Amino acid sequence: MLDLLSGFVVQLRNAGLPVSLTENLDAMEAVKHIPVEDREAFKYALAATLVKNEQHWKAFETVFEVYFSLRGPEYNVFDEDGEIDEDSLEEWMSQQMQGMGGQGSAEDMSPEEIAEMLFRALMNADEAMMAAMARAAVTQFAGMEPGRPVGGTYYLYRTLRNLDLDGMLDRLMEEAQERSQDDMTPLQERLEREEYENRIEDLKREIEAEIRRRLVADRGVEAMAKTLRKPLPEDVDFMHASREEMVSIRKAIQPLTRKLAARLARKRKHKRRGPLDFRATVRQSLSYGGVPAEPRFRNPRPNKPELVVVADISGSVAAFARFTLHLVYALQNQFSKVRSFVFIDGIDEVTHLFQNEEDITNAVHRVNTEADVVWVDGHSDYGHAFGVFWEKYGSEINSKSTVMFLGDARNNYHSTNAWVVKETAKKARSVFWLNPEPKSYWDTGDSVITEYATHADGVFECRNLRQLEGFVDHLA
Amino acid sequence: MGDTMFGDLASTRDGLRDVGYLADDGIASVVYLAEKLGKPVLVEGPAGTGKTELAKAVAGMTDARLIRLQCYEGLDEAKALYEWNYKKQLLRIQADRGSDANNEEWVDIQDDIFNDEFLLTRPLLEAITAEEKVVLLIDEVDRVEVETEALLLEILSEYQVSIPELGTIEATQIPLVFLTSNNTRELSEALKRRCLFLHIDYPQLEREKEIVLRKVEGISDNLAEQIARIVRSIRQIELKKSPSVSETLDWARTLVLLGVESIDVELAKESLHILLKYQSDIEKTAKELTVEA
Numbered sequence: 001m002l003d004l005l006s007g008f009v010v011q012l013r014n015a016g017l018p019v020s021l022t023e024n025l026d027a028m029e030a031v032k033h034i035p036v037e038d039r040e041a042f043k044y045a046l047a048a049t050l051v052k053n054e055q056h057w058k059a060f061e062t063v064f065e066v067y068f069s070l071r072g073p074e075y076n077v078f079d080e081d082g083e084i085d086e087d088s089l090e091e092w093m094s095q096q097m098q099g100m101g102g103q104g105s106a107e108d109m110s111p112e113e114i115a116e117m118l119f120r121a122l123m124n125a126d127e128a129m130m131a132a133m134a135r136a137a138v139t140q141f142a143g144m145e146p147g148r149p150v151g152g153t154y155y156l157y158r159t160l161r162n163l164d165l166d167g168m169l170d171r172l173m174e175e176a177q178e179r180s181q182d183d184m185t186p187l188q189e190r191l192e193r194e195e196y197e198n199r200i201e202d203l204k205r206e207i208e209a210e211i212r213r214r215l216v217a218d219r220g221v222e223a224m225a226k227t228l229r230k231p232l233p234e235d236v237d238f239m240h241a242s243r244e245e246m247v248s249i250r251k252a253i254q255p256l257t258r259k260l261a262a263r264l265a266r267k268r269k270h271k272r273r274g275p276l277d278f279r280a281t282v283r284q285s286l287s288y289g290g291v292p293a294e295p296r297f298r299n300p301r302p303n304k305p306e307l308v309v310v311a312d313i314s315g316s317v318a319a320f321a322r323f324t325l326h327l328v329y330a331l332q333n334q335f336s337k338v339r340s341f342v343f344i345d346g347i348d349e350v351t352h353l354f355q356n357e358e359d360i361t362n363a364v365h366r367v368n369t370e371a372d373v374v375w376v377d378g379h380s381d382y383g384h385a386f387g388v389f390w391e392k393y394g395s396e397i398n399s400k401s402t403v404m405f406l407g408d409a410r411n412n413y414h415s416t417n418a419w420v421v422k423e424t425a426k427k428a429r430s431v432f433w434l435n436p437e438p439k440s441y442w443d444t445g446d447s448v449i450t451e452y453a454t455h456a457d458g459v460f461e462c463r464n465l466r467q468l469e470g471f472v473d474h475l476a
Numbered sequence: 477m478g479d480t481m482f483g484d485l486a487s488t489r490d491g492l493r494d495v496g497y498l499a500d501d502g503i504a505s506v507v508y509l510a511e512k513l514g515k516p517v518l519v520e521g522p523a524g525t526g527k528t529e530l531a532k533a534v535a536g537m538t539d540a541r542l543i544r545l546q547c548y549e550g551l552d553e554a555k556a557l558y559e560w561n562y563k564k565q566l567l568r569i570q571a572d573r574g575s576d577a578n579n580e581e582w583v584d585i586q587d588d589i590f591n592d593e594f595l596l597t598r599p600l601l602e603a604i605t606a607e608e609k610v611v612l613l614i615d616e617v618d619r620v621e622v623e624t625e626a627l628l629l630e631i632l633s634e635y636q637v638s639i640p641e642l643g644t645i646e647a648t649q650i651p652l653v654f655l656t657s658n659n660t661r662e663l664s665e666a667l668k669r670r671c672l673f674l675h676i677d678y679p680q681l682e683r684e685k686e687i688v689l690r691k692v693e694g695i696s697d698n699l700a701e702q703i704a705r706i707v708r709s710i711r712q713i714e715l716k717k718s719p720s721v722s723e724t725l726d727w728a729r730t731l732v733l734l735g736v737e738s739i740d741v742e743l744a745k746e747s748l749h750i751l752l753k754y755q756s757d758i759e760k761t762a763k764e765l766t767v768e769a
Binding site for chain 2: 051194258
């Protein structure tokens with residue numbers, strides 16, 4: 001049991017979760033109190049002791065499912081001492097292999113039968129049936145072969161394509177329509193649809209788990225844990241994020257802004273002391289019998305910078321600009337004023353889009369659709385954009401402004417107009433450049449980051465949320 | 477605290493249910509472990525999902541006294557741990573002077589004024605010195621500064637408080653400790669390491685329905701189902717503030733008072749302001765609900 005747990009902790013650490021030694025010990029202590037056959041409780045016990053951040057839960061769950069997928073009561077691989085019984089494990093694995101070859105119990109079911117059974121299971125929310133059908137579907141459709149080096153997503157895709165779940169949803173809705181005596185109101189319809197969507201989601205998860213179990217049986221725990229490893233949301237690279245990862249970043253950004261705002265407000269309060277507060281000092285002295293033992297100070301006037309954001313929103317770095325704008329505007333009240341400009345080869349001010357819009361996501365969306373940023377061909381031209389920026393808005397930059405340039409400085413070999421950054425730096429309080437590319441790519445190809453960077457007060461690599469958070473913290 | 481309090485997992489969950497708290501698997505396991513391991517529980521999650529309620533329920537279930545420390549910015553030792561009663565100490569010294577003061581040595585007075593009699597216990601000290609069973613709730617721990625968090629560390633890991641003038645006071649019995657956090661800032665590693673971690677999210681459909689059925693009197697099964705479904709639907713929309721369980725309950729109560737048997741779009745839209753607290757959220761949701769799915 002001990003080895004089993006330490007192996008699990010190693011896998012967690014590999015997945016990027018910080019697990020300390022004490023937490024490891026706690027986990028070992030905790031599982032003693034949990035009956036081994038209660039898989040859910042076992043999982044929660046481990047989670048409570050090992051995972052101390054809600055956003056890491058998903059990563060934990062994946063590792064758990066992979067690591068303990070073959071080690072559960074339903075497979076009978078624990079013998080008396082809690083050791084893994086090699087023989088029964090092997091036996092179970094060979095059974096699984098046979099299942100993959102199509103010799104399982106579901107062999108004589110036609111695709112139509114599976115679809116029909118599945119339809120009824122979904123209609124009646126019959127969980128046992130759904131699980132059985134998920135197994136049958138994987139056997140039938142995934143076409144899994146031992147040792148074949150393809151990822152689980154491939155099998156998942158094959159299975160789902162054959163099941164045609166969208167069509168299934170329509171059928172379910174029709175059936176529901178028929179069952180209800182009167183016509184359904186739009187609201188009822190919406191709720192029904194969501195209920196079925198939910199059940200279908202459950203089914204997808206079940207299928208995914210089934211595929212994972214079989215893959216683990218085929219390839220072993222270590223290899224699977226490795227292929228399934230996904231970066232935590234705060235470590236996902238902006239420039240190469242998949243759609244799913246984008247969603248997870250967007251979700252993570254909301255709590256992040258709250259945290260940052262609270263932290264900045266606090267920092268500002270404690271950083272510097274204001275002038276002596278006479279009244280409060282006298283009041284405090286009363287608890288020392290009139291001796292002013294503890295002087296009190298006023299809170300200092302907050303020193304809020306004026307922020308000017310100049311962002312490249314061409315394809316390659318658009319996601320990065322979006323998240324940064326989102327973050328900056330969510331923190332609006334930490335700055336006395338925020339102005340934002342976006343460019344590709346032309347430049348446009350987008351401050352007004354954020355002004356009367358309560359929903360930042362909406363505003364960011366409008367930036368992408370409404371801003372007039374194309375001058376000639378819609379390929380990044382920093383030189384021209386900066387030139388226009390200086391001409392139109394340069395005079396408005398003053399000693400209170402902090403200017404942030406966002407972009408990878410990939411200029412398509414146009415002229416750089418680096419003097420704009422230089423002049424801006426002269427007038428502004430500070431100038432920062434954020435680059436979403438990894439540092440090793442800087443100045444390769446058409447990247448001219450150094451030409452701009454020499455004039456800026458700081459250049460930061462901002463590839464993921466963690467780095468962005470670090471920068472914003474530094475800014476205020 | 478004997479094993480009688482928490483027999484096993486199932487009885488923990490049943491016990492919580494008996495006092496009116498519907499725990500899911502995760503919650504029940506963590507509460508059970510907290511008692512078995514003698515470790516504090518850090519409860520995190522969106523506002524209004526029953527974090528504080530959990531501590532109250534555990535106190536109710538074990539017949540323990542609930543001692544609550546509400547955290548806020550600027551909380552210090554004097555408010556959380558203990559404080560010397562200056563005024564009483566001053567009086568004591570002056571009373572001495574009035575009588576045959578010269579005979580008494582300063583050392584005696586010093587011993588005298590730094591003892592239990594002049595100590596004002598604050599929630600944390602009170603929790604560990606209490607004779608009876610105690611559940612300590614440290615509410616919204618994320619509101620204190622990082623430096624103040626350190627105050628809690630000694631009591632959370634060793635269940636003791638060190639007072640320079642008196643020495644170390646150890647707990648007579650290990651209290652069950654719950655810390656809640658709304659996650660407005662990252663808590664320090666040191667604190668997290670000492671705690672079991674429990675994240676309470678919005679409940680699943682079935683559990684929410686059950687909560688509504690239990691907490692709202694005179695509600696029909698049908699209505700509770702509809703409420704839970706609509707709330708789930710609203711939570712899927714991207715909002716500033718999703719409706720919490722307590723808001724669901726408020727809504728359910730309102731609907732019962734209005735004598736509603738089934739909810740239609742108009743009614744839902746009119747009463748949205750009970751579920752949602754931002755005008756922009758209300759407008760967005762109203763629009764979403766009218767558009768046919």
